[in-house]
Amino acid sequence: MAKARVKAPKSVKKGEVFEVKTLISHKMETGLRKNKKTGKKIPRKIINKFSVTYGGKEVFGSDWHPAVSANPYVSFFVKASASGPMKFQWTEDGGAVTEKTVNIKVT
Amino acid sequence: MKNHFQGILMGAVVVGLSGFAGIASSAEMTYKAGDRSSGYTYATKETQGIQDDDIANPAYVYVDDGEALWSKVDGKAGKSCASCHAVDSAMLSDVGTRYPVYNAKLGKLQSLEQKINQEREEKMVAKPYKWESGSMLAMTIYMRNQSKGKPMNVSIDGPVIPFFEAGKKFYDQKRGQLDMSCANCHVDNAGNRIRANLLTEGQSNGFPTYRLKWQKPGSIHRRFRGCNKQVRATPYGYGSDEYVNLELYVAWRGRGLSVETPAVRN
Amino acid sequence: MSVQFNTQNIRRRDVLALAGTGVVAVSSIGLFAGDAMADPAAVAKAIKDRIGGKKSMAGNITLELPQIAENGNTVPIAVEVESPMSSSDYVKAVHIYAEGNPAPDVATFRFTPDSGRARVSTRMRMIKSQNIVAVAEMSNGKVHMVKNAVKVTIGGCGG
Numbered sequence: 001m002a003k004a005r006v007k008a009p010k011s012v013k014k015g016e017v018f019e020v021k022t023l024i025s026h027k028m029e030t031g032l033r034k035n036k037k038t039g040k041k042i043p044r045k046i047i048n049k050f051s052v053t054y055g056g057k058e059v060f061g062s063d064w065h066p067a068v069s070a071n072p073y074v075s076f077f078v079k080a081s082a083s084g085p086m087k088f089q090w091t092e093d094g095g096a097v098t099e100k101t102v103n104i105k106v107t
Numbered sequence: 108m109k110n111h112f113q114g115i116l117m118g119a120v121v122v123g124l125s126g127f128a129g130i131a132s133s134a135e136m137t138y139k140a141g142d143r144s145s146g147y148t149y150a151t152k153e154t155q156g157i158q159d160d161d162i163a164n165p166a167y168v169y170v171d172d173g174e175a176l177w178s179k180v181d182g183k184a185g186k187s188c189a190s191c192h193a194v195d196s197a198m199l200s201d202v203g204t205r206y207p208v209y210n211a212k213l214g215k216l217q218s219l220e221q222k223i224n225q226e227r228e229e230k231m232v233a234k235p236y237k238w239e240s241g242s243m244l245a246m247t248i249y250m251r252n253q254s255k256g257k258p259m260n261v262s263i264d265g266p267v268i269p270f271f272e273a274g275k276k277f278y279d280q281k282r283g284q285l286d287m288s289c290a291n292c293h294v295d296n297a298g299n300r301i302r303a304n305l306l307t308e309g310q311s312n313g314f315p316t317y318r319l320k321w322q323k324p325g326s327i328h329r330r331f332r333g334c335n336k337q338v339r340a341t342p343y344g345y346g347s348d349e350y351v352n353l354e355l356y357v358a359w360r361g362r363g364l365s366v367e368t369p370a371v372r373n
Numbered sequence: 374m375s376v377q378f379n380t381q382n383i384r385r386r387d388v389l390a391l392a393g394t395g396v397v398a399v400s401s402i403g404l405f406a407g408d409a410m411a412d413p414a415a416v417a418k419a420i421k422d423r424i425g426g427k428k429s430m431a432g433n434i435t436l437e438l439p440q441i442a443e444n445g446n447t448v449p450i451a452v453e454v455e456s457p458m459s460s461s462d463y464v465k466a467v468h469i470y471a472e473g474n475p476a477p478d479v480a481t482f483r484f485t486p487d488s489g490r491a492r493v494s495t496r497m498r499m500i501k502s503q504n505i506v507a508v509a510e511m512s513n514g515k516v517h518m519v520k521n522a523v524k525v526t527i528g529g530c531g532g
């Protein structure tokens with residue numbers, strides 16, 4: 001299964017806007033590529049959804065198509081509200097979900 | 108892609124990850140040593156940016172995996188690498204700068220991949236990894252990453268001399284239907300374009316390297332095979348004596364350049 | 374594709390032969406070969422399906438892309454939209470479209486006032502040189518749009 005890496009500050013001041021960087025290892029198989037030997041199309045398998053919740057709400061969401069590169073990288077910003085978990089979810093075609101959680105300490 | 112908010116991440120701590128010791132920032136890196144330049148200096152700033160950020164660089168997933176494998180017990184002896192080599196051992200801090208090395212028992216050179224498998228078979232009584240497998244790439248990337256920022260420093264003295272000479276000969280020998288040597292491209296034409304590619308000096312200091320073309324990391328022998336095929340020469344096998352000797356010669360060409368593993372290249 | 378080569382140690386014929394082995398750019402990327410392609414009209418339609426009859430405006434949105442991309446497999450892209458990101462005035466979503474890929478859609482990113490800043494960086498595939506379009510939907514119903522051209526140099530060398 002896919003492996004994810006996430007970077008966020010361990011501790012931030014309330015109200016501060018901070019950057020979060022994420023990467024997940026995934027081939028992002030487009031469904032348009034052909035197997036060189038058999039000539040058959042390789043079935044599409046991509047991560048089609050990436051969503052981030054913080055403070056119980058979705059703070060960042062996205063829908064991906066096959067034009068997103070292999071090993072998808074996304075960075076975005078979040079405003080520090082209260083200490084708590086930030087949960088990352090990547091959903092693959094077929095429904096498999098990779099999850100990662102980090103704790104954000106707001107001072 | 109650098110953004111002007113970098114300051115915010117200063118002092119940021121990677122959450123949920125460990126093992127970031129030994130990673131040099133790009134400011135501490137030597138990309139030019141004497142008349143030698145890393146492939147990094149030929150890459151676009153976007154590609155350099157992907158290499159420089161340890162989240163944006165997709166091969167850092169392999170650093171994590173390798174770190175986990177280092178202390179994973181495997182094989183009949185019930186041991187892991189960590190049973191005998193501490194994660195902060197002096198060996199691990201510079202092993203990435205020194206390979207391939209001469210192995211007296213074998214009477215020839217040994218690459219890092221081969222040493223890893225020897226340790227697995229002899230000390231752990233575990234199955235060897237396949238050359239280009241995820242586990243072998245993870246282990247070699249993790250180990251070389253521990254030497255990131257240190258100068259490439261292979262020994263070419265004493266018993267190594269004949270193997271060095273063999274590697275040099277391979278490098279300068281024309282081969283394939285196009286009758287071209289490594290040197291024809293990487294010495295005579297470094298900085299020139301061939302088709303859409305900008306030729307570099309063909310340095311090995313970033314290997315295993317994540318190639319945008321491969322969309323994954325690959326070993327230096329995979330690269331040698333590709334370069335042989337380009338001139339329509341029959342490639343040698345992964346781990347062949349020819350390639351291990353060549354690897355030593357190429358590493359010596361890059362002496363003094365910082366280990367960049369895992370580098371990102373076109 | 375240009376071939377400037379130092380022919381000192383190589384016979385000219387060899388260099389040309391080598392150039393001749395050039396894998397066609399499209400097949401070397403190996404992603405979309407043989408399929409129908411999007412075009413500006415397909416992107417215009419995708420945008421219309423998304424925002425309906427609304428008019429889009431220039432300004433307030435920046436698209437950061439290299440002018441020349443080394444490899445179409447992984448082209449860094451960032452979009453930033455100017456907005457106070459307050460509960461009454463924020464960027465709801467940014468959509469990215471490609472005019473020269475097999476399909477117009479690349480990705481949609483959704484923001485909230487808790488985002489603090491409407492900026493996203495990612496990496497996308499480009500099968501060839503083309504225009505990339507970014508569309509921002511604001512909470513007040515306004516739509517901002519920007520378009521950038523990217524030249525893609527794809528290596529057919531090595532393997």
